[in-house]
Amino acid sequence: MENIRTGSDFLHVGNRLLEWYKNNARDLPFRQTKDPYKIWICEIVFQQTRISQGLNHYNNFIKRFPDVKTLAEADENEVLLYWKGLGYYSRAINIHKAARQIMEEYQGVFPAQYQDILTLKGIGKYTAAAVSSICFGGKMPAVDGNFYRVLSRLFADDFDISNSRAFTYFSELAALVMPDNVGDFNQAMMDLGSEICKPKNPLCGECPINEDCLAFSLQKVTNYPVKTKKVKTEDLALTYYFVHRNGQFLIRQRKDDFIWKKLFEFPSAIPEEMEPFITQSKTITHKLTHKNLSIEIFNVAVSSEKEWNTFIAENQYLITDIQGSHEKSFPKPLENYIQNSLKD
DNA sequence: AATACGGGGAC
DNA sequence: GTCCCAGTATT
Structure with a gap:
């Protein structure tokens, strides 16, 4: 598989994605800004959370806490109140800690470097890549569940996404198709994964990269991604x-x-x-x-x-x-x- | 490297 | 019921 890809040019896939994104981007409140604060908040809100579920929480949160300073000065319980019903409550606790971190360590200015963003509470490799690419021209792929799904199908790759090395593995696959505009590319992958390359019943007929998709040509799209880990309740x-x-x-x-x-x-x-x-x-x-x-x-x-x-x-x-x-x-x-x- | 952490919606 | 979602922290 690696040999097949070596020397091949997949960059046109990324460019096709950018073109599609231009005309098909979802109209979301955080799409009209490059304010790192708002992008940060939306990334946290929508971790493991569908847009329809978190949209009101995001809007209410931004309205009450419009900037880092306001958030940092707020009481933790009020931050939790605005997270009520959203789940994964450590996100709210960490978002509040990170705001105070930014005030103390970065004089209230959201850090622009990937490595600095990564030091903030509640921000991991995905979110650091998303904020840095969308707001500061960073060049890291924001590898999330959408990336796993889209890339595993594109390359008909059976790498187990429950493997802890999946993030690194699919980051390298992403690098093969990633154009220069990484910020838009990352968001394009999110929208494609959400609206076209869905887990169930993907709309392959409308997919802008279906001609490049190996799983599609093999008619095995729903075989991917491979995930072996079972959740026990x-x-x-x-x-x-x-x-x-x-x-x-x-x-x-x-x-x-x-x-x-x-x-x-x-x-x-x-x-x-x-x-x-x-x-x-x-x-x-x-x-x-x-x-x-x-x-x-x-x-x-x-x-x-x-x-x-x-x-x-x-x-x-x-x-x-x-x-x-x-x-x-x-x-x-x-x-x-x-x-x-x-x-x- | 593996596990815990919410809630909602699609099927 | 099962699986998944703009993942991260902890062990």
Whole structure:
């Protein structure tokens, strides 16, 4: 395979892609700017996240935090609030840390060099390449899932994308087709992978590089990419107590390990004396990528002010009400539970 | 080198 | 149900 490619010229593939991108680029809010801050934020928001899912989050985030300084000066919990429901919450924590990093280490000016960008929290090789190429003329391919799919099909290459060397391997393949305008090339690959070269039912008839695509000519497009690693999901049971009185309820903040980093949740235990206040329980099932959650939530309607105050004092819980809960970030299933309790 | 980390949508 | 998505940090 390597021998076949050696000496061959695949540059016209990249140029064809650029031409296609000129007329078919998706109209997205971050496509009209080269502001590294906005490109950075959009890259983080859309990691492992479809455009349709994250678009509102991106727009709201930019509106509230329009620049590095505003973000750096904000409270971490408010950043998490703007990430509510988006998932992979360490992204929000890291994005906030990186903003403060830029203020302290780069005097508030987003670094232009790939190696400097790479030092920022939450930014890895993909994002560093994307920001540097789109905003600063960097020449690194932004190798993501789209690159794996498009390139493995283009070359009918069965290199296992679950192999940890896949990033390096497909970076080298990308170099074969990459034109001088790397920023547009990277974005063109994203749009092609999203709209044409899709995982299921790719639109090969409309693909601008189908004449060059080996998998297409072999009619084996859906054989690629090859991915051997299987994801195993495990079951996990959680218990929560929705302890409330006079429209207020108790919460606490999670640690930054395990799931739902630094998000707010309900107490997971109550003292025996409080059990008589339990009125009902509800079990919610919730699917995470590697976990099937079964969450049992007990409704605890506390009618005694004494019990209420004692419980709070002994456990350092925070008190909030429905209005206040809108100002905190909860895991999706708990967010849904709160919204439903609002209707009662 | 392998694993954990959310949530939603396509099929 | 299964797989995937503009990946990164951690071990």
